[in-house]
Amino acid sequence: MTALLEMRSITKTFPGVKALDQVNLVVRKGEIHAICGENGAGKSTLMKVLSGVYPAGSYEGDILYDGEIAQFRGIRDSEDRGIIIIHQELALVPLLSIAENLFLGNERATKGVISWPETFRQTETLLKKVGLSEAPGIQVGKLGVGKQQLVEIAKALSKDVRLLILDEPTAALSESDSQALLDLLLELKAQGVTSIIISHKLNEVRRVADSVTVIRDGTTVSTLDAHKEPITEDRIVRDMVGRDMAHRYPERTRRAGDVVFEVKGWNVWHPEHAERQVIKDISFNARAGEVVGIAGLMGSGRTELAMSIFGRSYGRNISGEVFVNGKAADTATVGRAIDAGLAYVTEDRKSLGLILDETIQRNTSLANLDAVATSGVINEARETEVAEKYRAAMRIRTPSVFQKVGNLSGGNQQKVVLSKWLFTEPEVLILDEPTRGIDVGAKYEIYGIINDLSAQGKAVVMISSEMPELLGMCDRIYVMNEGEFVGELNAQDATQERIMSLIVTE
Amino acid sequence: MSQTSAKAEGIGSYLVKHLREYGLLFALIAIMVFFQVVTDGTLLKPVNITNLFLQNSYIIIMALGMLMVIVAGHIDLSVGSVMGFVGALAAVMLVNWDLPVAVVIPISLVVGAAIGAAQGYFVAFWRIPSFIVTLAGMLVFRGLSLWLLAGQSVGPFPKSFQALSNGFIPDLFGVDKPNVTALVAGLIAVAVLIWMGVKTRARNAHYGIEDEPFAFFVARNAIISAALMFVIWKLAGFRGLPNVLISMVVLTVVYAFITERTTLGRRVYAIGGNEKAAKLSGINTERLTFLTFVNMGFLAALGGLVFAARLNTATPKAGFGVELDVIAAVFIGGASMSGGSGKIIGAVVGAFIMGVMNNGMSIMGIGIDYQQVIKGLVLLAAVFFDVYNKQKQG
Numbered sequence A: 001m002t003a004l005l006e007m008r009s010i011t012k013t014f015p016g017v018k019a020l021d022q023v024n025l026v027v028r029k030g031e032i033h034a035i036c037g038e039n040g041a042g043k044s045t046l047m048k049v050l051s052g053v054y055p056a057g058s059y060e061g062d063i064l065y066d067g068e069i070a071q072f073r074g075i076r077d078s079e080d081r082g083i084i085i086i087h088q089e090l091a092l093v094p095l096l097s098i099a100e101n102l103f104l105g106n107e108r109a110t111k112g113v114i115s116w117p118e119t120f121r122q123t124e125t126l127l128k129k130v131g132l133s134e135a136p137g138i139q140v141g142k143l144g145v146g147k148q149q150l151v152e153i154a155k156a157l158s159k160d161v162r163l164l165i166l167d168e169p170t171a172a173l174s175e176s177d178s179q180a181l182l183d184l185l186l187e188l189k190a191q192g193v194t195s196i197i198i199s200h201k202l203n204e205v206r207r208v209a210d211s212v213t214v215i216r217d218g219t220t221v222s223t224l225d226a227h228k229e230p231i232t233e234d235r236i237v238r239d240m241v242g243r244d245m246a247h248r249y250p251e252r253t254r255r256a257g258d259v260v261f262e263v264k265g266w267n268v269w270h271p272e273h274a275e276r277q278v279i280k281d282i283s284f285n286a287r288a289g290e291v292v293g294i295a296g297l298m299g300s301g302r303t304e305l306a307m308s309i310f311g312r313s314y315g316r317n318i319s320g321e322v323f324v325n326g327k328a329a330d331t332a333t334v335g336r337a338i339d340a341g342l343a344y345v346t347e348d349r350k351s352l353g354l355i356l357d358e359t360i361q362r363n364t365s366l367a368n369l370d371a372v373a374t375s376g377v378i379n380e381a382r383e384t385e386v387a388e389k390y391r392a393a394m395r396i397r398t399p400s401v402f403q404k405v406g407n408l409s410g411g412n413q414q415k416v417v418l419s420k421w422l423f424t425e426p427e428v429l430i431l432d433e434p435t436r437g438i439d440v441g442a443k444y445e446i447y448g449i450i451n452d453l454s455a456q457g458k459a460v461v462m463i464s465s466e467m468p469e470l471l472g473m474c475d476r477i478y479v480m481n482e483g484e485f486v487g488e489l490n491a492q493d494a495t496q497e498r499i500m501s502l503i504v505t506e
Numbered sequence B: 001m002s003q004t005s006a007k008a009e010g011i012g013s014y015l016v017k018h019l020r021e022y023g024l025l026f027a028l029i030a031i032m033v034f035f036q037v038v039t040d041g042t043l044l045k046p047v048n049i050t051n052l053f054l055q056n057s058y059i060i061i062m063a064l065g066m067l068m069v070i071v072a073g074h075i076d077l078s079v080g081s082v083m084g085f086v087g088a089l090a091a092v093m094l095v096n097w098d099l100p101v102a103v104v105i106p107i108s109l110v111v112g113a114a115i116g117a118a119q120g121y122f123v124a125f126w127r128i129p130s131f132i133v134t135l136a137g138m139l140v141f142r143g144l145s146l147w148l149l150a151g152q153s154v155g156p157f158p159k160s161f162q163a164l165s166n167g168f169i170p171d172l173f174g175v176d177k178p179n180v181t182a183l184v185a186g187l188i189a190v191a192v193l194i195w196m197g198v199k200t201r202a203r204n205a206h207y208g209i210e211d212e213p214f215a216f217f218v219a220r221n222a223i224i225s226a227a228l229m230f231v232i233w234k235l236a237g238f239r240g241l242p243n244v245l246i247s248m249v250v251l252t253v254v255y256a257f258i259t260e261r262t263t264l265g266r267r268v269y270a271i272g273g274n275e276k277a278a279k280l281s282g283i284n285t286e287r288l289t290f291l292t293f294v295n296m297g298f299l300a301a302l303g304g305l306v307f308a309a310r311l312n313t314a315t316p317k318a319g320f321g322v323e324l325d326v327i328a329a330v331f332i333g334g335a336s337m338s339g340g341s342g343k344i345i346g347a348v349v350g351a352f353i354m355g356v357m358n359n360g361m362s363i364m365g366i367g368i369d370y371q372q373v374i375k376g377l378v379l380l381a382a383v384f385f386d387v388y389n390k391q392k393q394g
Helices: A043-051 A075-080 A098-102 A116-129 A145-158 A175-190 A202-208 A233-241 A302-309 A334-339 A349-353 A360-372 A380-394 A410-422 A440-455 A467-473 A496-504 B003-017 B019-038 B046-071 B079-096 B101-125 B130-149 B159-166 B180-207 B214-237 B243-261 B263-273 B275-280 B285-311 B322-332 B344-364 B368-393
Strands: A003-014 A017-028 A032-036 A060-065 A083-086 A163-167 A194-198 A211-216 A219-225 A259-269 A277-287 A291-295 A316-324 A342-345 A428-432 A459-464 A476-481 A484-490
Touching (some): A003 A043, A017 A211, A032 A175, A043 A075, A043 A083, A043 A194, A075 A083, A083 A145, A145 A175, A175 A194, A175 A202, A202 A233, A211 A233, A219 A233, A233 A496, A259 A302, A277 A291, A277 A302, A277 A459, A291 A467, A302 A342, A302 A428, A302 A459, A334 A342, A349 B275, A360 A410, A360 B263, A380 B180, A410 A440, A440 A459, A440 A467, A459 A467, A467 A496, B019 B214, B019 B368, B046 B243, B046 B263, B046 B285, B046 B322, B046 B344, B079 B130, B079 B285, B079 B322, B101 B130, B180 B214, B243 B263, B243 B285, B322 B344
Parallel strands (some): A017 A219, A032 A194, A291 A459, A291 A476, A428 A459
Antiparallel strands (some): A003 A060, A211 A219, A259 A277, A476 A484
16 A cells, blocks of 8 residues: 655744654555544644644645645645545534535635535535435534534535544544444545544544554654554553653652542533533542642543532533532532632633733732722732732742733743632632643742642642643542543552553543 | 933833823823814813813713723613613603602612613623613613603703702802812812822832833823813802812712722723633622623713703703713723723723813814714724734734
C-alpha cells in the first residue's frame, strides 16, 4: 500500500512553546489510522497544521499528499484536496435542515439560486450512505448527537472526501451510537476512504485501526502496525504516558485530618438534553490538609460535577447531599455555597473567573465585598489593604493593585483568582485545572500555594487533565469517566498507567 | 532613566490615558463658549442659565437611572413613555380626581417603580433581552397615556405641584439681590469638592496609585470651581436656586455615592463587566438586574412629574423620543455599550452637553431638522472617540 499522506519532521513553535517537535506521520491509502496521546500532547496542533489552519510557512517540515509537497494556506485549500476534519464540537447550524447543513457554503445552485430538488435528491443519497433514514428537511437541532455526527460525515462525503479526520468522534456518543459510527468508518474504508481518528478510547482504536501513532509532548513516540503485530491497549498507554517527573512539584508533608468535605449520591442531568445524565451517583470526600485529585479526560464530567456542587451552577434535577465538617451544607446558590465554606476556582479564568476590565483590587474583593464594607458602604482603604496583602502573599507581579487584571500574565491572573477565593476564607477549595495555560515557573508557585493551603488545614479538591500534576500533588486520586467515578487510588499506588487503564477499560 | 524624564512621561501618558474624562469636560466648556459667542451672550444670561436647568432636569434625572441600567449591560427604551404615562396619571389624579399633591407624588413614584419592576422581572428572571421588553413597554405606556388623557391635554396644576419644577429657594438672608443663600450654597459646594479632591489625592498618594499631575489637579479644580461660582453668581442675580436644581444635585450626589462607594453599586458594575464571573462569585445577578430596572422606573416617574410640573399640563405627546436623549447622554458621558463601565458624573455632563446644544441651537434659530442631524453626529463622534481611544491603547 502506498502512502496517501506523509508528514515529515513537522515542527511548530508558538511564542515560548514548542508545540510540535519533529513529528512524523505516515498514513497509507485506504487505512484507518489512529492518533493517540494525552491532552496537550499536540494532536490537535498537528491536525491544524495538516488542514491549513496554521498555513504553510508557519511551521517547519513537509506535508506530502498524494506523493507531492502540499502547501495549504487555509482550510479551503485542504478541503479542495479532499482533506476534511470533523471536530469534537460539531460545526452544524442547529436551526437549519439537514439538507441546508450538508451544502452550507457549497450550495447546489446556479447563479446564486438554490435548486431545492437537486439539493434534496443529493441529500437523500448521502444520508443513505451514512445509514440515516431521516428526511432531508428535518432541523439538525432536533437530532441526537449521534445522528448529528453522521450528518457531519455525510457533509464530508458531499465534498468528495479522500482523507477524513475525526477528532474524538465518540466522546459524546452512547455505546450503540459509537458502534454504529465505527461500523460506518469500516464501511467507508471498504469504499476506499482513508481516515484518521483521534481517540482516547483505546478499545475502539484497537477495533478499527490499521495503525496507531502515539504522540507525547509534541513528538512522535511510536507507530504501531496492526498487520505486523497485535496492538494492545497496554502498549499504547505505556507510550502515551512514559515521561519522567522528577522535581516538578514542591515537597509536601502529607497529613490528613478529619473529613471536612463530603458529597453523597450526587446526580446531575444535562441542562438542555433532559434525558442525558451527566453525573451518575458520585460520592467522595476530602479531609482537612488533604489534596484530593479528580482525574479524567476532557468531557468526563469533572467540571460539571464541580459546578453543580457549587451553587448548582450547572445542570438540572440535581440530587445528592453535601456535608461540610459533618453538617449538611446548603449549596443551592453560589452565595450559600460560599457561606457554607466552599470556593471554586473555575477552569476558564478569563470568562468565568475574572472581570478583565477591572483592577486587581476589585477582583480580589468581589466574592467577599461585605468584609471590606460597613453597612453596604465600601471602605476603599481596607479594600486596598486586603488586595496588597494577597499581592504580597501570592507574589503577584504587578506595578500596583490598581492594574487591570486583563493586562496580567496567565499565572498572575490565576493568582488573583486564588486571592479572591482565599479572601472568602473557605474550608474547601475546589480547583478546576488550576495551572492550565500557565508557564512552568508559575505552575510551581501555584503548587506551592496549594501546599500552603493544605498545610493550613484546608481541604483541596483538584481537577486536572494533566496526570503528572495530579500524581505529583495529590494524596488521593479519584478517577472519573463518563460521569462516574471508576476508581480511587492512594498516592503511593497511583501511576499514570493505572489511571489511564481505569479510564480506557470501561 | 532620570527622575524628571520619568515624570514628564508620566504627564504625557496620564493625559493620553484620561483623554476621555478631560475631553468630556473640555467639550462641555468649548460648546458653551461657542454658543456664548454665536448667540451674542444670550446663552449665559441669568434667565437662560435658569432655563437650562429647568429644561434638562428630567433628562438628567433619568440619565442617572439609565447609567446604572447600561452599566449592568442592559438598555431601557421605555423611559420616555413611562415618563409621559406617569405625568398623565399625576395630571388625572390632580385635576380630574382632585387628589392632594402630597398623595399624588408618592403614588406616582410607586407606580413608576412598579412599571420598572414589571419590566425588570422579564429581563432578570426570564432573560428576555431588555431591548425587546422595554420596546414593548415603550409601546404599551405610550398607548396607555393616550388612553388615560383621552387625547386631551390635562391641566393646569395646583401651585404646590408646579413648585416641583418652577419653584425657587427663597433667600434665607433676606437680601434677595443677589440671593445670598445661593452664593453661600455655591461656596459650600466648591469647598466640599476641593476638600474631597484633596482627600482622594492624599489617599492615592498613600497607596501609590497613579494620580493626575499636581498642575492638572489645581487647574481642573480651579476651572470647575470658577465655572460653578460663575453659574451660581448668575443664578443669584436672577431668582436664586431653582428647586429642581437642588433635587438634581442631591440625586447626582446620592447616585454617584451608590455607584462608586457601595457594595450594591460595585456589584452592578461586576454584572456588566462579566455576568458569569459575578454570578460564580456569589452575586445575586438576577435580583440586582431587577433592582436596576425598578430604580429606572422610579426615576422615570420622577422625571415625568418634573416635566409635567414645568409645562403645567400633561399632554399625550409628553416624553416622545426622550428615551433617545437620555441614552445618548449616557453614551456621550463615556459609558460602554457592553456594560461594566461608565460614571454618574459622565452621564450628567453628557446630558448637559446635549442640553446646551439644544438650547444654543434654538436661540440661534436653527431648525429642528438640522438640530437632530447635529445631535446625531455629536453622539456618533463621542462614541467613535471612545472606541478609537480604546483601540489605540490596545
